[in-house]
Ligand code: ADP
């Protein structure tokens with residue numbers, strides 16, 4: 202990354218530099234997130250950051266690593282640096298209310314989808330209808346499994362419910378507020394503040410230690426270095442990894458890496474945690490351990506968990522199973538124990 206400029210300059214303009222570099226490459230935030238393994242909300246925070254240096258983001262190691270994962274060479278970066286575009290300020294203040302009133306004393310609805318359609322591909326003839334007429338309610342604090350065969354639309358469902366992806370038709374409400382009506386910047390801001398993500402592939406930053414990975418979202422949201430470290434260590438303790446805080450991902454087992462990723466998803470105390478096949482890369486004992494951890498965290502933190510899984514044993518541990526096939530919800534079992542193995 203650019204190391205030619207003065208120190209002050211680097212600190213003050215890193216965010217804008219990152220954004221103009223990404224735009225130069227023609228990448229959306231989501232694409233950049235996929236390439237770098239940094240969640241979109243964090244990237245957005247990085248790009249929006251001005252003035253205040255916050256720990257790891259201004260280390261040269263981090264910048265070099267980031268640029269490399271994005272596919273940027275030094276020359277592109279210098280060019281961006283010279284013609285640093287003025288970036289529009291994105292509004293991110295008005296946040297959907299966290300406490301929608303609860304009619305009839307039942308737990309408030311955290312997520313609601315009404316008649317959602319989503320397809321891929323512009324050409325109707327070849328379009329893939331990933332979601333068709335999907336309606337669903339998820340209550341605050343519940344633990345919901347989304348199950349179904351590969352390609353049935355589980356990841357797409359998570360992506361649209363969390364606002365990572367646009368929908369073609371329908372409505373999505375989070376805590377009673379219409380997510381589909383927020384613009385991209387507001388949705389991104391909302392995700393960063395209220396949602397945590399856990400993926401199959403862990404998506405940890407390889408050059409950062411466990412605790413540095415976990416504190417990343419806090420530093421991006423402007424927390425002080427000392428308080429971020431304190432909170433990150435607390436969450437690592439919660440996932441029983443305090444003794445591995447200073448190990449890098451490649452010094453950890455798969456299960457331990459996933460626990461770091463879970464700690465990172467929880468560090469901002471999100472209202473909702475989305476997990477897409479969080480045990481997909483793990484052996485069955487380790488999977489069980491990760492699931493027990495998710496169950497325990499769900500109970501302790503009263504957060505809403507939505508977990509995509511292939512594993513019928515997982516489904517039976519959840520409050521509810523949403524079963525999908527060919528882009529539709531085919532069944533929503535309300536109680537555990539109703540889960541049949543995949544066909
Ligand atoms: P699952 O997570 O259940 O395996 P997905 O939600 O990933 O299923 O995919 C649902 C359908 O949409 C599949 O047919 C898949 O091939 C298609 N699909 C997913 N993402 C894209 C994309 N970016 N472009 C085109 N088709 C896609």
Ligand code: MG
Pocket residue numbers: 355356357477
């Ligand atoms: Mg998937």
